Amino acid sequence: MKLKNILSLLRYVFTLFTFMLLSLSLCLGEQERFRRSPPYPEPYPEFSLPTIENHSLTNELDLAVVRRQDSPIISLRLIILTGEGSSPDDFPGLATLTARMLSKGTITLSASDIEERIESIGGNLTVEIFPDYSIFTLSFLEEYLDEALMVLSEMILRPTFPRNEIANVQRTMFYELASQNMDPEFLARRVLFQILFENHPYKKIAFNQGVIKNLSRRNIVSFFSDFYRPNNAKLVLTGNLNLETASRKVSRYLSPWEKKDLPYSLVPPLDPKEKQKVCFISLPKAKDATIYLGNIILPIASPDYFPFVVLNQVIGGTSNSRLFMDLRESKGYAYYAFSEVQFFESCGVFFIRAKVRSEVIGKALPEILKEIETVTKAQIPSQEIEQAKSYLIGNFPFNVDTIDKLSLKISEIQAFDLGVSHWESYQENIMRITSEMVSRMGQKYSLNTPVIMIVGDPEILNNMKEFDEISVYSTDGVLQYTISKGDME
Amino acid sequence: MYSLFLRTVIRKMLLLVLSLSVVMLWLNGAGVQIKRTPFPVSEFTLRNGLRVILSEDYSLPIVSVVIAYNVGSVHEQPGKSGLAHLLENLMFQGSRNVGQMQHISFIQKIGGILNAVTTENRTLFYQTVPSNQLALVLWLESDRMNSLNISASNVEKIKNSLIEELQIRKDTDPYLESYWYFDQLLFPGFTYSHPVLGSISDIREITVDDVINFYSSFYTPNNAVLSIVGNINKNKVQQLVERYFSSIPRGNDLPSLNSEKLENIGNTVQSIVSPLATYPGFYVGYQIASPYSEDHYSLVMTEYILLKGQTSRLYKRLIEKDRTAIYLSGGIENKADYSAFKIYMRINNEIMRERSQKALFSEINKLKTTPIPERELEKSKNIFKVSYLRQYATILDKAIFLSEKLLKRDNLVDWPNELARYLSVTDIDILRAVNKYFTDDRIILDIKIK
Numbered sequence: 001m002k003l004k005n006i007l008s009l010l011r012y013v014f015t016l017f018t019f020m021l022l023s024l025s026l027c028l029g030e031q032e033r034f035r036r037s038p039p040y041p042e043p044y045p046e047f048s049l050p051t052i053e054n055h056s057l058t059n060e061l062d063l064a065v066v067r068r069q070d071s072p073i074i075s076l077r078l079i080i081l082t083g084e085g086s087s088p089d090d091f092p093g094l095a096t097l098t099a100r101m102l103s104k105g106t107i108t109l110s111a112s113d114i115e116e117r118i119e120s121i122g123g124n125l126t127v128e129i130f131p132d133y134s135i136f137t138l139s140f141l142e143e144y145l146d147e148a149l150m151v152l153s154e155m156i157l158r159p160t161f162p163r164n165e166i167a168n169v170q171r172t173m174f175y176e177l178a179s180q181n182m183d184p185e186f187l188a189r190r191v192l193f194q195i196l197f198e199n200h201p202y203k204k205i206a207f208n209q210g211v212i213k214n215l216s217r218r219n220i221v222s223f224f225s226d227f228y229r230p231n232n233a234k235l236v237l238t239g240n241l242n243l244e245t246a247s248r249k250v251s252r253y254l255s256p257w258e259k260k261d262l263p264y265s266l267v268p269p270l271d272p273k274e275k276q277k278v279c280f281i282s283l284p285k286a287k288d289a290t291i292y293l294g295n296i297i298l299p300i301a302s303p304d305y306f307p308f309v310v311l312n313q314v315i316g317g318t319s320n321s322r323l324f325m326d327l328r329e330s331k332g333y334a335y336y337a338f339s340e341v342q343f344f345e346s347c348g349v350f351f352i353r354a355k356v357r358s359e360v361i362g363k364a365l366p367e368i369l370k371e372i373e374t375v376t377k378a379q380i381p382s383q384e385i386e387q388a389k390s391y392l393i394g395n396f397p398f399n400v401d402t403i404d405k406l407s408l409k410i411s412e413i414q415a416f417d418l419g420v421s422h423w424e425s426y427q428e429n430i431m432r433i434t435s436e437m438v439s440r441m442g443q444k445y446s447l448n449t450p451v452i453m454i455v456g457d458p459e460i461l462n463n464m465k466e467f468d469e470i471s472v473y474s475t476d477g478v479l480q481y482t483i484s485k486g487d488m489e
Numbered sequence: 490m491y492s493l494f495l496r497t498v499i500r501k502m503l504l505l506v507l508s509l510s511v512v513m514l515w516l517n518g519a520g521v522q523i524k525r526t527p528f529p530v531s532e533f534t535l536r537n538g539l540r541v542i543l544s545e546d547y548s549l550p551i552v553s554v555v556i557a558y559n560v561g562s563v564h565e566q567p568g569k570s571g572l573a574h575l576l577e578n579l580m581f582q583g584s585r586n587v588g589q590m591q592h593i594s595f596i597q598k599i600g601g602i603l604n605a606v607t608t609e610n611r612t613l614f615y616q617t618v619p620s621n622q623l624a625l626v627l628w629l630e631s632d633r634m635n636s637l638n639i640s641a642s643n644v645e646k647i648k649n650s651l652i653e654e655l656q657i658r659k660d661t662d663p664y665l666e667s668y669w670y671f672d673q674l675l676f677p678g679f680t681y682s683h684p685v686l687g688s689i690s691d692i693r694e695i696t697v698d699d700v701i702n703f704y705s706s707f708y709t710p711n712n713a714v715l716s717i718v719g720n721i722n723k724n725k726v727q728q729l730v731e732r733y734f735s736s737i738p739r740g741n742d743l744p745s746l747n748s749e750k751l752e753n754i755g756n757t758v759q760s761i762v763s764p765l766a767t768y769p770g771f772y773v774g775y776q777i778a779s780p781y782s783e784d785h786y787s788l789v790m791t792e793y794i795l796l797k798g799q800t801s802r803l804y805k806r807l808i809e810k811d812r813t814a815i816y817l818s819g820g821i822e823n824k825a826d827y828s829a830f831k832i833y834m835r836i837n838n839e840i841m842r843e844r845s846q847k848a849l850f851s852e853i854n855k856l857k858t859t860p861i862p863e864r865e866l867e868k869s870k871n872i873f874k875v876s877y878l879r880q881y882a883t884i885l886d887k888a889i890f891l892s893e894k895l896l897k898r899d900n901l902v903d904w905p906n907e908l909a910r911y912l913s914v915t916d917i918d919i920l921r922a923v924n925k926y927f928t929d930d931r932i933i934l935d936i937k938i939k
Contacts, residue, residue, distance in 0.1 A: 031585065031586075031636075032736065034628075034732065034733075035585070035586050035628070035631075035632060035635075036586055037586070038595065038625050038628055038629075039624040039625055039628055041599075041619075041621045041622045041624075041625065042621040042624075043621060044550070044619060044621050045550035045619065045620050045621055045720055046550070047549070047550040068548075070528070070548065072878050073875065073878060073879075073882075112800075112809075115799050115800050116800050116868070119798045119799070119800045119868055119871075119872055120864070120867070120868040120871060121871060122871035122872055122874055122875035123875075124875075139875075140875075141871060141874060141875060318597055319597065320594060320597050320598055387598060390598065390599060390600065391597070391598060391599070391600040392600065393600065393619075394599045394600020394601060394618065394619045394622075395600030395601075395602075396600070397549040397550060397551045397619075398551075398600075398602060398617070400549070401549060401551075401883045401884065401885075402882050402883050403882070
């Protein structure tokens with residue numbers, strides 16, 4: 001037998017022996033070593049977001065195209081750079097009503113024809129109104145780009161705002177809002193925003209059902225004529241198409257859209273509240289207490305955006321964050337406790353939302369305030385910051401994992417003119433954040449003096465006697481009366 | 490005694506050596522690539538019977554892992570309803586190397602998302618994480634498939650939380666009881682009619698032994714499909730799967746499903762009072778062809794013509810034109826081998842009940858006698874096509890879709906043709922299917938309010 005053969009045989013015997021040893025240990029109930037502890041991760045994968053290509057039509061309509069060759073569905077988003085913040089002060093809700101009326105009839109198509117045309121291309125139309133802009137989203141099968149643009153151009157170029165359809169939409173809006181008057185989260189958020197945005201154009205986003213009847217067809221026509229202009233709009237197309245084809249087709253259907261100088265409007269910046277304010281909305285027989293508290297923070301384009309996002313993550317971004325771990329896992333007060341940030345053009349809002357057992361409101365609320373105070377006073381440990389960053393980076397792809405979410409993200413970047421680096425460097429922007437940068441955020445913004453909104457059964461006021469003053473609001477957001485400490489005792 | 494133990498150990502050991510060798514040999518060939526699929530898919534099976542599907546998608550730096558067990562409420566015995574759902578919840582209570590609820594925190598800390606769901610015939614566990622963390626997910630999933638911690642205290646804890654959850658649902662969902670009762674009428678017999686959530690009295694009676702038996706019968710590699718989709722290197726993933734799953738012992742052959750045949754429903758009209766409901770309403774149901782039959786394709790298209798979208802026939806007629814109903818929903822519901830066509834309407838008051846039912850049956854009769862116009866059929870097909878394509882819109886959707894397809898048909902060879910088969914349905918096919926299944930054998934269950 002040659003040496004090579006002997007070696008090969010020995011190798012075979014050795015391998016078999018190793019297998020047998022492994023098998024023996026397994027069968028005796030011992031487990032493989034690798035099962036005992038979690039494996040180490042590999043290096044974080046490289047990630048590049050798709051490129052945004054831009055083109056401007058002669059009427060100043062800006063077009064952005066993001067090519068996704070694997071998508072059989074195209075998402076078209078028309079952004080009108082005017083939102084509820086631009087509704088006239090006397091007519092809150094007008095931006096919303098106007099946007100919702102766009103698909104309700106044109107010179108050649110009835111509301112029902114438009115629905116039929118859209119569903120025939122496998123399409124779906126939604127309308128969302130934000131403080132700074134309104135977005136019309138039309139998604140459809142890729143083979144029907146012409147048909148989609150044709151319907152869109154009809155809606156933009158030749159809307160008729162039929163009176164019967166206005167009445168229908170007004171009725172729907174009224175019932176939608178009225179039906180939410182028993183929803184404690186909805187009420188708390190609406191009145192919180194109403195107080196935070198006091199004397200600011202954004203206040204109008206908190207409109208209630210009572211104002212809808214004040215809006216007339218004349219208001220709609222005038223608002224449409226002022227703001228629905230190509231020089232006040234952006235179009236985002238995401239799907240299997242290129243810039244050249246998209247530009248040609250969009251130009252064919254939308255170049256007759258006439259530009260016009262816009263009414264002067266500048267959304268002013270807004271300062272945070274410097275004094276804590278406690279408010280209450282009575283919802284008799286509500287089983288639990290709903291807490292919303294927050295304050296005004298930085299606008300979306302601020303350099304503090306990324307450190308603040310990390311701070312929010314530490315405070316209450318997920319169920320592993322401080323609020324949830326403290327109020328639910330450790331103390332058992334809350335069903336949930338999270339924090340959120342929302343950013344707009346002229347400012348942002350940081351708020352905490354929690355649902356707690358009614359009987360512990362007197363303990364839960366100070367605990368939340370204590371958590372805020374901690375981040376404003378003590379430096380957050382680096383390990384916690386790294387964990388928050390790891391979550392944010394790992395979770396980012398879920399913001400763009402469908403064609404609809406991807407195009408929404410791009411629309412936000414387009415609407416706020418955030419620039420390519422905000423889009424392409426998300427990971428780097430989060431990575432560079434340090435504990436010091438985050439801790440500065442807590443001190444810089446007035447998190448310690450929030451507006452506190454509590455919704456629950458009036459009985460829970462008995463558990464809130466330590467507050468000097470409580471302002472009681474109706475579900476419509478009207479201040480009813482104020483209770484001072486002496487009154488309660 | 491000792492010699493018997495030793496013999497058993499040696500036998501197991503030899504089997505394991507054999508299986509490991511086969512796996513090693515097999516892994517040198519890189520799995521079977523499925524042909525003509527809209528995205529790349531390959532499949533292989535471990536020696537212990539675990540079927541594995543891999544699909545590369547480099548659009549995002551994430552990976553989705555789905556384990557689908559071929560088990561659900563139809564596998565429960567009378568008196569033990571809720572057991573499948575209970576086990577799904579228990580799977581988060583820890584295993585030999587993973588602490589209680591640690592599975593969730595491991596995934597969430599890295600920004601991942603996870604969930605689980607139990608249906609009539611499936612239990613799915615799924616998670617999506619940054620793709621560099623794939624091994625972590627395989628470690629977690631293999632640990633709970635291999636060594637779930639089923640203790641009396643864990644079982645008791647989950648039983649209590651499920652009972653509480655069920656009680657809250659009953660107290661707050663005004664239409665829950667009527668929905669369950671409708672299922673009892675439409676799918677007569679225990680196996681297909683009892684709810685996945687189970688009944689409170691049954692959940693109370695579930696013992697630790699019941700749970701252990703259920704787990705060891707159904708949570709086995711040969712009763713599962715592992716589907717991994719995303720930013721992956723196929724060869725590397727195969728090695729990882731082999732590392733974590735191949736030494737988990739194969740389970741016994743599965744107990745066969747209760748061979749309960751559905752009784753014919755006849756023409757049944759019943760009513761039920763829903764004390765919590767604000768509005769009255771009614772359900773109408775038909776037993777239709779199984780999801781595996783040829784007629785299924787035409788029936789799905791009928792579902793789209795009648796019910797899907799704001800321009801569907803029933804929506805247009807009852808909500809927009811006649812305005813006799815205020816809410817409409819429904820469609821085909823599959824329970825393992827059986828299917829039903831359900832229609833549900835909410836109405837403003839009792840006067841509208843007869844009008845709504847009359848209009849509904851007149852629309853169905855129209856479908857029986859007049860072929861659907863070409864443009865309308867094309868519209869319904871386009872709405873359907875979008876829903877079909879959206880089933881695999883995200884990386885996670887793909888992983889769920891593939892595991893479901895493999896479990897449903899036992900292979901992935903057929904599905905590339907599936908969409909085309911739906912889209913080839915003709916007006917005559919629909920006419921024939923509606924006449925065959927939308928007969929007088931139907932259930933009408935009226936929901937009345939106090």
